[in-house]
Amino acid sequence: MPPALTRLRPLLAAYLDRNPGERSALAGLSAALEAEGDPTGTTALPSHITCSAVVIDRHQRVLHLRPEESGGLLLRPGGPVEAADDTPLATALRKVEEETGIAASFLVRTPEFRDGPIDVGVHDVVPQPVEGGTAETEPVENRPGHRHYDFRFVLRLADDAPHLAPRAEGVADTAWLPFEEVPCPTLSAKLTASAAGGAIVPVNASAIVHDGRGRYLLHLRDANKPWIWEPGCWSLLGGGREPQDRTLRDTIVRELSEEAGLTVAGLEPYAVENVTGTDGTRVPIQLFTGLWSGDPNRLRLTEGVMLAWVTPEKFPHMTMLGTTRALLERHAAEHPASGEEPSADGPGPAAEPSGRLLHVVGVHLYLERDDRVLLGLRHPDSAYAGRTWHVLAGHCEAETATECLVREAYEEAGLVIDPADVELVHTVHLRERPAPSPPRLQLFFRARRWEGTPELREPDKCLAWQWWNAEDLPEPIVPYARAAIEGIRAGRTYTEGEWVR
Structure with missing residues (x-):
């Protein structure tokens, strides 16, 4: 059974969330994906x-x-899933190269659809005689009629792609059709409505973080996760744009906060670079650059192995993509070091006066229903409190605490909350081990009203949402969350947690 089959279920679920009016038309597809067997097989019926x-x-x-002798029929590159295809998108990419010679490295995924389909087509295939028979004599049993479900993925062609030359047997020529002339009505309408342009735009953002004195903050990625980009390599911090990001600057600010609890002031666009993604497609990345000079060991790393300051002379001796090394060396040549020795706390205004320490602000959602509180079981791979129950929580970015709460509730659990319906009910002040982690102000907000049922929107961070009796909380549970819940129910508004100096 091809690995791509396991990816079809979540792709279809996300597609139906975007296109709920198609649930009835695709009910047969949903049933086929839930049934035993392989609906991607070329002989799969019905x-x-x-x-x-x-x-x-x-x-x-x-x-x-x-196709030759098609009578004018025009088709898009595509076909059945094969055993070697890791994803449904990989099938589409393979067919493009097989039929036109265009490699995946000349194709770019779109920010509108990424690896999800723009359309799932449905058409019926009439009965066909097997080889050796004819429709008139039927000397052997005909193949029954059946239904095709086609997952259609949008890809942009790079401007430097080679000339198209049909390679598949039986294909005579290629043609380019405007959106409104695409033969499939549903696909034509969705392309027109999407306003998907031909211009290639970045879909990811990364940051060149340096201290102005020749050091670069680099991220060692996990070598035991071969499915991620650049496993085992030193890389820049960054990631992909998400629906809530209005701009790619929002993306890099969010990624720095999520990956390392890092805030870099004065981030500015630097360049757009192309890299090769894990699926072989071209990935345009918007690069930002900014100054920071703190201690990486004091950051709360949630992805990868470590963060470290590195100087350019060490780049040749590190496991690093050639494109990353060339980029950093170019930046270093354009921004020569000042020659001053950087201090542990950083230069100028970035340094904090003696005795002053910045605090991280966390927001937490306290939901209570019938004397039960909502808790989530954190993923085992979580950098903090893996396999432990915790309330829905997140860190403040460039936003107010209530804005953060509303955003996190929707991102993590699909809950819609009006800021006017929340109230601050408890604050925990603590500095947890291991030192020297930054001190934290943990704000707990009660939502009086909300819309939606808790769902797993980030399965890589949370395994389950569950309502628990407030008098019988589960174990293990994050200690300060338990203290806050007990304090809320007792009418207390403040708790001081463990303080490590």
Whole structure:
């Protein structure tokens, strides 16, 4: 059974969330994915799954193939899933290269759809005689009619892509059709409505964080996760744009906070660089640059192995992609070191006066229903409190505490909360081990009203949401969360947790 089959279920679920009016039309597909067997097999009945590529050029035209003796029929690159295809998108990418010679490195995923389909097409296939028979004589049993479900993925063609030349047997020519002339009505309508342009825009953001004195903050990625980008390599901090990010600057601010609890003032755009993603596609990354000069060991790293200051002379001796090394060396040449020795706390205004220490602000959602409180079981790989129950929580970014609460509630559990319906009910002040982690102000807000049922929106961070009797909380539970819940129920508004100096 191909690995791509396991990816089809979440892709379909996300697609139906975006297109709820298609649930009835795709009920058969949902049933096929839940049933035993492999609906991606070429002989699967009564339904069969395929994947195709919607390749768009800079003029907002879609690539089509013209088969020989087709009578004018135009098709998009696509076909059945094979055992070696890791994902449904990999099937579409493979078919593009097989049928046109365009490698994945000349194709760019779109920020509108990323690895999700723009459309899932449905069409019925009439009965066909097997080889050796004819429709008139039927000397052997015909193959029954069946239904095709086609997952359609949008990809942009890079401007430097080689000339298209049909490679598949039986394909005579290629054609580019404007959105409104695409033969499939549903696909044509969705392309037009999406306003997906042919211009390639960055979908990820990374940060060149340096101290102005020749040191660069680099991130060692986990070598035991081969499915991530750059496993085991020294890299820049950053990640992909998410729906709540209005701009890529929002993306890099969020990623720095989520990955390392890091805030870098004065982030500025630096350049757009192309790298090769884990699926072989081209990934344009918006690079930002900013100054910071603190101690990496005091940051709360949630992804990867470690953060460290590195000087350019060490780059050749480190496991690092050539593109990353060239980028950093270019930046270093453009920003020569001042020659001053950086201090442990950093230069100028970034340094804190003696005795002053910045505090991290965390927000927490206290939901109570019928004397039960909502808790989430944190993922075992969480950098903090793995396999431990905790309330829904997050860190304040460039926002108010209530804005953070509303954002985190929706991102983590799909809950919609009006800021006017929350009230601050408890504060915990603590500095946890291991030292020297930064001190934290943990704000607990009660929501009087909310919309939605808790759902797992971030399964890599939370395994389950569950309502627990407030008098019989589960174990293990984050200690300061227990203290806050007990304090709220007792009418106390403040708790001082363990303080490590």
